[in-house]
Amino acid sequence: MDRREFLRQVALWSAGLSVSVPHFRIGAALAAESQPSLLTSATGKDYQELVDRVLGPLGGMGKFVRRGDKVVVKPNIGWDRNPGQAANTHPLVVRALVERALDAGAGEVLVFDRTCNEERRCYVNSGMEDALAGIKDNRLKFFHPDERKYVPVDIERGKAVSRLEIYRDALEADSYINVPVAKHHGLSRLTLGLKNSMGVLGGNRGAMHHNLGQKLADLATVIRPKLTVIDATRILLNNGPQGGDLGDVRVLDTLVASVDPVAADAYATTLFGLKPEEIESTVAAYGMGLGEMDLTKIRIIKA
Amino acid sequence: MIFHGEAMKNKKRIPAYYWRRASQLVCLALFFFLFIRTDYSGRDEIEYAVNILFRIDPLLALSASVAAGFFIVLMLPAVVTLLLTLILGRFFCGWVCPMGTLLDGCHTMASPQGQGRERKYRFLKFYLLGFLLVGAWFGLPLAGYVDPFSILVRSLALAVDPALNALATTFFTYTYEQAPAWVNGLTEPLYTFLKATILPFNQKYYDLTVLSLVILLVVFLLERLERRFFCRNICPLGALFAVTARFSLLRGRAGTKCGTCRNCRDVCRMGAIDEERNISPLDCNLCLDCIHHCPGNKISFQFGGLHKNRPTFALSRRSFVGSLALGAALPFFLKSRTLARQADPLLIRPPGALSEEEFIGRCVRCGECMKVCIGNGLQPAFLQGGLEGMFSPVLKARTGYCEYNCTLCGQVCPSGAIRKLALEEKQKVKIGNACFDRNRCLPYAKGIPCMVCEEHCPTPDKAIKFREVVVENSRGEKVSVKQPYLVDELCVGCGICETKCPLPGVSAVMVTSAGESRNPAQALPDTGNTGYP
Numbered sequence: 057m058d059r060r061e062f063l064r065q066v067a068l069w070s071a072g073l074s075v076s077v078p079h080f081r082i083g084a085a086l087a088a089e090s091q092p093s094l095l096t097s098a099t100g101k102d103y104q105e106l107v108d109r110v111l112g113p114l115g116g117m118g119k120f121v122r123r124g125d126k127v128v129v130k131p132n133i134g135w136d137r138n139p140g141q142a143a144n145t146h147p148l149v150v151r152a153l154v155e156r157a158l159d160a161g162a163g164e165v166l167v168f169d170r171t172c173n174e175e176r177r178c179y180v181n182s183g184m185e186d187a188l189a190g191i192k193d194n195r196l197k198f199f200h201p202d203e204r205k206y207v208p209v210d211i212e213r214g215k216a217v218s219r220l221e222i223y224r225d226a227l228e229a230d231s232y233i234n235v236p237v238a239k240h241h242g243l244s245r246l247t248l249g250l251k252n253s254m255g256v257l258g259g260n261r262g263a264m265h266h267n268l269g270q271k272l273a274d275l276a277t278v279i280r281p282k283l284t285v286i287d288a289t290r291i292l293l294n295n296g297p298q299g300g301d302l303g304d305v306r307v308l309d310t311l312v313a314s315v316d317p318v319a320a321d322a323y324a325t326t327l328f329g330l331k332p333e334e335i336e337s338t339v340a341a342y343g344m345g346l347g348e349m350d351l352t353k354i355r356i357i358k359a
Numbered sequence: 360m361i362f363h364g365e366a367m368k369n370k371k372r373i374p375a376y377y378w379r380r381a382s383q384l385v386c387l388a389l390f391f392f393l394f395i396r397t398d399y400s401g402r403d404e405i406e407y408a409v410n411i412l413f414r415i416d417p418l419l420a421l422s423a424s425v426a427a428g429f430f431i432v433l434m435l436p437a438v439v440t441l442l443l444t445l446i447l448g449r450f451f452c453g454w455v456c457p458m459g460t461l462l463d464g465c466h467t468m469a470s471p472q473g474q475g476r477e478r479k480y481r482f483l484k485f486y487l488l489g490f491l492l493v494g495a496w497f498g499l500p501l502a503g504y505v506d507p508f509s510i511l512v513r514s515l516a517l518a519v520d521p522a523l524n525a526l527a528t529t530f531f532t533y534t535y536e537q538a539p540a541w542v543n544g545l546t547e548p549l550y551t552f553l554k555a556t557i558l559p560f561n562q563k564y565y566d567l568t569v570l571s572l573v574i575l576l577v578v579f580l581l582e583r584l585e586r587r588f589f590c591r592n593i594c595p596l597g598a599l600f601a602v603t604a605r606f607s608l609l610r611g612r613a614g615t616k617c618g619t620c621r622n623c624r625d626v627c628r629m630g631a632i633d634e635e636r637n638i639s640p641l642d643c644n645l646c647l648d649c650i651h652h653c654p655g656n657k658i659s660f661q662f663g664g665l666h667k668n669r670p671t672f673a674l675s676r677r678s679f680v681g682s683l684a685l686g687a688a689l690p691f692f693l694k695s696r697t698l699a700r701q702a703d704p705l706l707i708r709p710p711g712a713l714s715e716e717e718f719i720g721r722c723v724r725c726g727e728c729m730k731v732c733i734g735n736g737l738q739p740a741f742l743q744g745g746l747e748g749m750f751s752p753v754l755k756a757r758t759g760y761c762e763y764n765c766t767l768c769g770q771v772c773p774s775g776a777i778r779k780l781a782l783e784e785k786q787k788v789k790i791g792n793a794c795f796d797r798n799r800c801l802p803y804a805k806g807i808p809c810m811v812c813e814e815h816c817p818t819p820d821k822a823i824k825f826r827e828v829v830v831e832n833s834r835g836e837k838v839s840v841k842q843p844y845l846v847d848e849l850c851v852g853c854g855i856c857e858t859k860c861p862l863p864g865v866s867a868v869m870v871t872s873a874g875e876s877r878n879p880a881q882a883l884p885d886t887g888n889t890g891y892p
C-alpha cells in the first residue's frame with residue numbers, strides 16, 4: 057500500500073464511511089539506505105542564524121519543503137515551564153524553522169503539541185505563543201489539538217503496540233519536521249526525537265510507558281519525519297522531563313539536524329555523556345531498520 | 360393584554376420601566392461576560408472574575424463574617440449594597456439580580472392565576488434568614504446553599520456550562536464526521552467562533568451536576584406557583600433586603616379612590632400591593648410596572664416616606680424564635696458525628712484553604728473555584744465534609760489535579776475561604792500527600808516498567824523518586840525495573856500522579872489530606888528529609 061491509499065483510508069474512516077481502521081505498511085520507504093546518514097551539528101548564540109547554519113549542509117529547508125506543502129513543525133510544548141527551564145523546545149528555534157518553511161513556499165505550516173500540563177498554560181509559558189505571534193502570515197496555524205481529529209491507526213510493523221490513535225494532521229502532512237528538546241527523563245533516561253512523537257498521540261499515553269523503547273520505535277514506523285532538528289540550545293540534566301530547577305540546566309547553544317531520526321537521537325545522546333546504546337528507543341528503532349545508531353557510520357558535519 | 364393608561368399615551372417620555380429593563384439586561388450581560396471570563400486567560404493573574412457579584416452580596420458577607428467572627432474586608436462592597444437599599448429599597452432584586460432577571464425572563468411560565476396575592480409563604484424567607492445567621496454563628500454555615508447567586512453560578516458552572524459544551528461537541532463532531540464538505544464549510548467556522556466566545560476551553564467533568572441543575576430548575580419551576588416565588592418567599596438575601604428596605608427613603612405610593620381597578624395589583628410581580636393599594640417596601644422591587652399600568656396615573660415613587668408606612672413582617676414570634684433555636688441547636692448535633700473526630704482523609708482542600716472550620720464558615724458555595732480550576736481537579740463535595748460542607752471544593756485527584764503554576768482558585772474566592780497566594784507561596788503549600796498501592800503499582804506488582812507518576816511530578820526536586828531493583832515478574836523472569844517512592848517533604852499533594860496513573864480504574868498512587876499544611880494535627884512523621892531549602 058502506498059501513502060495515497062493510506063490517506064484515502066484515513067479520510068474514509070474520519071468521514072464515517074469506513075469502519076476498518078487505517079493501517080500503515082510502507083515497505084519501500086523502510087528499505088535500508090545505501091548512503092551513510094548525514095547529520096549536522098552547529099553551535100551559536102543566535103538561534104535564528106543557528107537554524108540556517110545547521111540546515112545548510114542538509115540542503116536547506118527547500119530540500120524538505122516544496123511549494124504548497126502541508127508542513128507540520130512538531131516541537132515539544134508539553135510542560136508548563138518557561139524557556140530557561142529547558143523542558144520545552146526553545147521558541148526561537150521553532151520560530152526560525154516555521155519562517156524557513158514559509159519562505160520555502162509551504163502551503164500551510166501547522167504547529168501543535170498534545171501537552172501534559174494544562175494546554176493553554178504550556179503554550180504561553182513555553183514562550184511559543186509569543187514567539188509565533190510575531191509571524192504575521194496566515195499560512196501559519198498554531199493551535200491546540202482537536203479531540204475529534206485523532207485517528208486510530210493499525211501499526212502493521214509494531215512489535216509492542218498494534219494500534220495507536222494519531223493526530224490526523226500529523227499523518228497527512230507532506231513534510232513532518234520533528235523539533236524535540238534534548239532532556240533527561242526518569243524512565244527512558246533521555247527524551248529526544250522518537251519520544252517527542254508521542255505528542256501526536258491521542259488516548260491514554262501513559263500506557264506507552266510499559267516497554268517504552270520498543271513502543272516508540274513502533275510509533276516511528278508510522279510517524280516518519282522528513283527532518284529532525286534536536287534543540288540542545290540548553291539541555292536538562294536531571295529531574296526531567298519537566299525540570300524546574302535551573303541548576304539542572306546546561307546551556308549548550310547547540311542544534312543537531314538529520315534526515316535520519318535514529319542518527320539524530322544517537323548523536324544527541326552523546327551531549328549528555330551517554331552512549332546511543334544506553335537509550336532503549338534508539339536501539340529498538342535501529343533494530344527495526346529505521347535508521348543508523350552507529351556513530352562511526354554517520355557522517356557528522358560541524359556546521 | 361393589560362390596559363394601557365391614557366396618561367402614558369400623552370407623555371413622550373420613555374416609560375419608567377424601560378430603564379429598569381435596561382438595567383436588568385446590562386447587569387445580566389455583565390454577569391454572563393464575567394462568568395465566561397472566569398477562566399485562565401493567558402496570564403497568571405485573572406483579569407475578570409464573577410466574584411464581584413458575591414462580594415456585593417450582603418447575605419454572604421454577613422454570614423461569612425458572622426462565622427469568621429470578624430468583618431471580612433474582601434466583602435466590603437456588600438455594605439454599599441445595603442446602604443443603597445436603605446435609600447432605594449429592594450431595587451437590587453428588581454434592577455440588578457441576574458437570578459431575578461432570568462426569572463422575569465420566563466414569567467410566561469407562570470400560570471395566569473398565579474399572581475400570588477395571598478401572602479401565605481412570605482414569612483418563610485425571614486425564618487430562613489434568622490436560621491442561617493444563627494447557624495453561621497454556632498458553626499452550621501448554610502447561607503451558600505440558598506443564596507441566589509450561589510445557586511445560579513454554581514449551577515451554571517457545574518451543570519449548564521459543561522452540558523452546553525458537551526452538546527456543542529456532540530453536534531460538531533457529528534457534522535465533522537458525517538456531513539458533506541460544504542456543511543463543514545459552515546459549521547467548522549461556527550464551532551471555532553463559539554469556542555472563542557461562549558464555550559468553555561475544554562470539557563469539564565463535575566460531581567453533583569444533576570443535583571445542581573435540579574436546584575436551579577426548582578427555583579424556575581416555582582414560577583408556576585406565582586411570579587418570583589423564590590424572591591418573594593425563599594430568598595434569604597431578599598429577606599435581608601426587605602429588613603433593610605423597611606427603613607428605606609424611596610417609597611411607592613399608589614392611588615386611592617380607584618374604584619374596581621386592580622391593575623397595579625394584577626401587574627405586580629412581587630405581590631407588593633395590598634387591597635388598599637399600599638405598596639409594601641418589604642416586597643416592592645421597584646420594577647415600576649405599576650406606574651405604567653395605572654390608568655389614573657396615580658402611582659408615584661418619592662423620597663421621604665420614612666415616618667409612615669413602616670410595615671410589620673407579620674411573623675409568628677414562636678416560629679421565628681423556633682428557627683433561631685434550630686440554628687443554634689443543630690450545630691451541636693454535628694459535633695457528635697464521627698466526622699468531628701476523624702475527618703474524611705479524601706477531603707483535600709484547595710491550596711490556600713483556611714483551617715477546616717474557618718474554611719467551611721467562609722465558603723459561600725459559589726462554585727467559582729471549581730469553574731476556574733484549569734486542572735478540573737476541584738469538585739463540589741457531597742457529604743465528605745458533612746452536611747454543612749456540601750458544594751464546598753475538594754480536590755478529586757483521579758479526575759483532575761492542581762496545576763503547579765496556577766493560583767486562580769485563590770484569586771476568584773470572594774470570601775477569602777481560599778487565600779489568595781503568590782505563586783512561590785502556593786508552591787510551598789502542601790494540600791495532601793501521595794502514597795503508593797504496591798499491590799496495583801505496575802513496577803511493584805507486575806515487574807512492568809511505568810513511572811508516569813514520576814514523569815509528571817512537578818516539584819523541581821521531584822517528590823516521586825525511584826529505586827532501580829531487580830524483581831521477578833509474573834512470568835517468573837528476573838527483570839530490572841524502576842520502582843517509585845515518595846519523599847513526603849517534597850510532595851505538595853497536587854495529585855497529578857493520581858490523575859495521570861495509566862492504570863484503569865483506581866489509581867495505584869493516591870493523594871490523601873495527610874500532612875496538609877493548614878492542619879498541624881495532620882502532620883506526617885519526620886523522615887529526616889530536608890525538603891525545600
